[in-house]
Amino acid sequence: MGTSKTFMFSPKQNELAQVAKVLAHPARVAILEYISKQDACICNDLVDIIGLSQPTISQHLNEIKKIGLLKGNFEGKNLCYCINQERWEELQQTFHVFFANINHNCC
Amino acid sequence: MGTSKTFMFSPKQNELAQVAKVLAHPARVAILEYISKQDACICNDLVDIIGLSQPTISQHLNEIKKIGLLKGNFEGKNLCYCINQERWEELQQTFHVFFANINHNCC
DNA sequence: TATCTTTATCGTAATATTGCAATATTAAAT
DNA sequence: ATTTAATATTGCAATATTACGATAAAGATA
Numbered sequence: 001m002g003t004s005k006t007f008m009f010s011p012k013q014n015e016l017a018q019v020a021k022v023l024a025h026p027a028r029v030a031i032l033e034y035i036s037k038q039d040a041c042i043c044n045d046l047v048d049i050i051g052l053s054q055p056t057i058s059q060h061l062n063e064i065k066k067i068g069l070l071k072g073n074f075e076g077k078n079l080c081y082c083i084n085q086e087r088w089e090e091l092q093q094t095f096h097v098f099f100a101n102i103n104h105n106c107c
Numbered sequence: 108m109g110t111s112k113t114f115m116f117s118p119k120q121n122e123l124a125q126v127a128k129v130l131a132h133p134a135r136v137a138i139l140e141y142i143s144k145q146d147a148c149i150c151n152d153l154v155d156i157i158g159l160s161q162p163t164i165s166q167h168l169n170e171i172k173k174i175g176l177l178k179g180n181f182e183g184k185n186l187c188y189c190i191n192q193e194r195w196e197e198l199q200q201t202f203h204v205f206f207a208n209i210n211h212n213c214c
Numbered sequence: 215t216a217t218c219t220t221t222a223t224c225g226t227a228a229t230a231t232t233g234c235a236a237t238a239t240t241a242a243a244t
Numbered sequence: 245a246t247t248t249a250a251t252a253t254t255g256c257a258a259t260a261t262t263a264c265g266a267t268a269a270a271g272a273t274a
Contacts, residue, residue, distance in 0.1 A: 100199075
């Protein structure tokens, strides 16, 4: 126990849940907002801006990376984290569809 | 440790994260989709439909209730779980704004 | 009243998440 | 080659989540 029984649900349901899980921490929301507010690419002022330790920020970035939301140059000096626009729009659409396809005929 | 440092983030960031957390489990996504597909209000076929135990479904429903997404009659025989339309649209808007306000000028 | 049905709650086990100190890695700069 | 700066990884402690059996509660029905 303690593990979600993902096999019981559809791929779409699992994907929405997986993405929602990434957004389910305010630090990750803040990171995404901050990266996107910079016109240019941003590396790690995030530690200063967000106020969590460097390893913690690194872990959060990794969660965001896992669902494909970051692109850029991840090696060497000119590190660069930025939003992967295509993936962003894909997820935007996923949530849009989820919210749009709900009826609310109620008692 | 183990606790999110919510006090470091804005109310909006925390609210988005809190709602995302509710959507971050496929069972809760499935529950919301199922309830909404019924034209009428639905009580608990959910246990049969979803395939998790009754206490587990009850807990998931409670998480959904906590963020105000369910309304209906929760007492007596004519139990009824259904989507709270106003709250639904509010959260739809919250996500819409989040996704819309992101720039993606990148390297 | 006794029983049945439905939902909630309690207790508990398994697993996941969050956060950080310490350390490793990597590439540029000196 | 050394040092410096930035990021990643490891290991671990604290807490949260997920799931379910057992049990309780509340209302309908016999």
